[in-house]
Amino acid sequence: MSDKKEPAPGDGLRSLRSTGLFRAVNFELYAKPxxxxxxxGLVAITGCAGYIAYMRSKYEGLGYYGAVKEDGTEEFVKRKSKWD
Structure with missing residues (x-):
């Protein structure tokens, strides 16, 4: 008799035979969440996105807007009035 247990449904790649190199390269497939x-990570990504949104709204509140230059880059430029 074999001492290995049968793979259960839902085991995924953990139940398959593989090499150590494959397991080292594809660690995320074998690690448990x-x-x-x-x-x-979710808090960090949300914080970064919130900070970027805050800084963008702060610059727009000061009278800056995002202008796209000829080479495709975006630059914040102060609004100018034609009446000045």
């Missing part, structure tokens, strides 16, 4: 690390 970690909710704490996922929550920290």
């Amino acid at each position: 970690n909710a704490v690390i996922m929550a920290i």
